[in-house]
Amino acid sequence: MAEMVEIRWHGRGGQGTVTAAKVFADACLSGGRHVQAFPEYGPERSGAPLRAYNRVSSKELRMHCPVLRPGIVAVVDATLLDSINVMEGAPDDAVIVVNSAKDPKEIREKLKAKPTQKVFTIDATRIALECIGRPLPNSPMVGVLAKVSGLISLDQILEDVKKSFGKKFSQKIIDGNLEAARKGYGEVREG
Numbered sequence: 001m002a003e004m005v006e007i008r009w010h011g012r013g014g015q016g017t018v019t020a021a022k023v024f025a026d027a028c029l030s031g032g033r034h035v036q037a038f039p040e041y042g043p044e045r046s047g048a049p050l051r052a053y054n055r056v057s058s059k060e061l062r063m064h065c066p067v068l069r070p071g072i073v074a075v076v077d078a079t080l081l082d083s084i085n086v087m088e089g090a091p092d093d094a095v096i097v098v099n100s101a102k103d104p105k106e107i108r109e110k111l112k113a114k115p116t117q118k119v120f121t122i123d124a125t126r127i128a129l130e131c132i133g134r135p136l137p138n139s140p141m142v143g144v145l146a147k148v149s150g151l152i153s154l155d156q157i158l159e160d161v162k163k164s165f166g167k168k169f170s171q172k173i174i175d176g177n178l179e180a181a182r183k184g185y186g187e188v189r190e191g
Contacts, residue, residue: 004057005151006067010086011076014046016138019164020076021052024142024152027160028056031152036061049080056151072149075099076124076137081110092116097144097188099124099137104191120148122188124180131180132173139177143184154185 007024011017018039025037036055041048053067069089078100080086090096094117098107101123108119122144124137132139139161146157158178165174 003059004055004061005071005149006069007054007056007072007074007145007149008067008070008086009052009054009074009076010080010084011050011052012046012080013041013048013050015076016136017050017076018052020074020138020142020145021054023138023160023164024145024157025054025056026164027142027146027152027156028054030160031156033057033151034059034061036064040066049084056149070094072097072145074141074145076141078102078107081107087111087113090117094118095148096120097122097141097148099141101126104189106191108191118148118190120144120188120190122184124184127180127183127187131183132176139180140184140187143181143186144188146181147185147188154182157181157185 009017009021021037025035029035034057040051072095075086075098097120100121104119104121107121113119124140125135127140128137146152146154161177165177
């Protein structure tokens with residue numbers, strides 16, 4: 001692992017993007033890493049674009065500023081690709097994950113990604129509907145981030161999903177989110 005990995009999440013209010021960033025950070029923390037997870041909101045309303053951030057490091061984190069050069073970009077809502085430059089500041093070796101049923105090669109072209117940047121897609125919304133019954137793509141996206149980042153194991157993600165969701169939700173909802181994270185981990189495609 002690089003000494004520090006920065007992640008920028010793009011989503012819309014109500015999709016669980018901020019929760020996804022927190023769950024991912026908690027799992028990394030449980031795995032012995034130093035972490036930060038923080039949101040950046042515009043107008044706080046359902047459907048409004050938002051960003052959330054993670055920093056994951058093997059050493060103590062002392063910086064407290066926005067993530068400007070994300071090593072990983074996670075796009076929870078593909079409609080944002082038409083209105084926001086999700087590639088802003090992404091270095092030549094960035095990893096981009098987009099919640100989309102489209103082929104990763106098609107998304108790569110849309111993003112104008114460099115050949116050295118890795119582009120992944122996952123139909124996280126479909127997985128969420130199948131597993132949870134609601135279009136909340138955060139758990140599948142957390143599963144994908146575990147796989148593409150290599151920062152944390154799927155087992156650690158599942159343990160932290162149980163912990164995070166166990167405080168608030170029924171066993172049925174918890175089980176649905178666990179299955180969604182597993183499917184996200186297993187179904188991600190690279191192009």
